[in-house]
Amino acid sequence: MAVYTEVPDEALGAFLAEYEIGDLLSYKGIAEGVENTNFFLHTTTGNFILTLYEKRVAEADLPFFLGLMEHLASRGLACPQPIRTRAGTALGRLCGRPAVIVSFLDGVSVRRPGVRHCRALGSALAGLHAAGADFALRRPNALSVEAWRPLFSAAEAEADRVAPNLAERTRRDLAGLEEAWPRGLPGGVIHADLFTDNVFFIGERVSGLIDFYFACTDAFAYDLAICLNAWCFEADGSFNRTKGQAMIAAYEALRPLEPAEVEALPVLCRGAALRFMLTRLVDWLNVPPGALVKPKDPLEYDRKLAFHRRVHAAAEYGWSR
Structure with a gap:
């Protein structure tokens, strides 16, 4: 907004x-x-x-x-x-x-979610996926892997002005994800932008989900990967596995992940981080003069990408069964 x-x-x-x-x-x-x-x-x-x-x-x-x-x-x-x-x-x-x-929905968003917030969000996300199962319309994800190279092309020339060697890191991530991106995972309606400011709480209960303007038809596990990125990292850039475990377990209590989704989770998390780094980078470099807007820091997601590059299994995000 x-x-x-x-x-x-x-x-x-x-x-x-x-x-x-x-x-x-x-x-x-x-x-x-x-x-x-x-x-x-x-x-x-x-x-x-x-x-x-x-x-x-x-x-x-x-x-x-x-x-x-x-x-x-x-x-x-x-x-x-x-x-x-x-x-x-x-x-x-x-x-x-x-x-x-x-x-207008009652409730407040939380800037620093705790484990209980992450657990409640996992349940709400699974509920959203279930509620959208019989929605008749479809909308392809306009910001999925096919869109990332054009986004990068729009920012590549100035990327290193934002952070040293950002362009080269992004080239490597983009090439790897284009090759490894999973296809055919279970899917349907996803929110695709369920950040903390798009979820309202009353106490520790989710009271509403807002801002559906990136919603689309895509893999359910990709939506979960977006939420792990948005909710489970601490201010120092470390991933909080306890929060991740709470979110994934609550999601799976309503909709268990299939083996292919579990295997794909590290790639999906890395891809979700790259997607938001790229859109933030483009916005950072192109704020309209005089606009009342606070562009979000692309380097937050550059730091998250550094973590994802080291991850090889869903257990490192807290998945267990």
């Missing part, structure tokens, strides 16, 4: 008039994240989130994202619900951008 597009009061008022959400009392931009323009809306009927879609989000993909959120909620998963206009449409346009209003 971020603010790339400033919205004049008059334009916002005209847009909100299409909805039955009461009178606007206040609104403010949300600076966290890097993908879309987001505003917190407070009205006489409650709180909402307004999103204007920017950058990597293709307008043609929006029916998938919005339909998925409605589908998951109908299966009991706590996630934002698109608010429809008086005419019954979920998607509108504001300041030349596709835009949607979604419901």
